[in-house]
């Protein structure tokens with residue numbers, strides 16, 4: 001265990017009761033930390049992960065994204081001027097590639113840091129992309145887009161009621177005969193990756209600056225075909 005993890009962390013709230021509580025499966029789709037995507041530390045780590053071309057964590061590797069965009073362009077018959085809505089666009093890795101093909105892209109994301117990066121990058125590349133810092137669940141548009149994308153599994157994280165709401169929202173935003181591309185994980189994918197189980201300490205890491213303990217316990221919910229995982233300690237401060 002790193003020395004600082006035992007020396008600097010306030011352990012006064014750490015108890016066996018807490019560990020026992022954490023071993024209980026949460027209700028499926030229990031919301032996580034509010035504004036997770038805008039947490040100052042996590043959003044910086046997340047952006048760095050998006051921008052690492054070889055890392056498949058926050059986004060796919062950039063080589064895979066190149067292939068995915070080529071596939072999307074073919075499957076959706078994207079032409080210059082086609083209007084595409086990229087929901088949860090992150091720092092615009094797909095949006096920029098689509099815009100380079102002449103596609104008119106609107107990118108929506110709830111991470112201020114990612115959207116700020118995307119806007120700066122579009123400006124630097126002289127690309128006309130409409131980026132918005134917005135919760136895509138609040139989208140309110142009618143028949144504006146030829147296609148909508150929700151890429152890298154985000155649909156899977158939504159509770160059924162929110163999925164239904166989002167699908168209605170997207171349907172309204174699409175033109176007649178518009179296409180929605182949903183990128184979801186499957187039971188096969190889940191079986192291949194398994195459930196995380198274990199713990200580690202870090203001097204500083206993805207989830208927190210400073211010494212912390214990450215306890216990961218995956219729970220499978222076969223009926224919902226879903227899973228949940230991970231707890232952090234010290235626990236994130238309530239906002």
Ligand SMILES: C[S@@+](CC[C@H](N)C(=O)[O-])C[C@H]1O[C@@H](n2cnc3c(N)ncnc32)[C@H](O)[C@@H]1O
Pocket residue numbers: 037050058059060087088089090091093094108109110111114134135136137150151152154
């Ligand atoms: C796993 S990342 C994928 C980003 C991008 N689609 C990609 O593959 O590079 C999920 C993104 O969805 C955004 N996001 C999550 N919930 C959102 C919401 N309700 N409204 C808008 N963006 C959201 C996050 O900020 C994050 O950038």
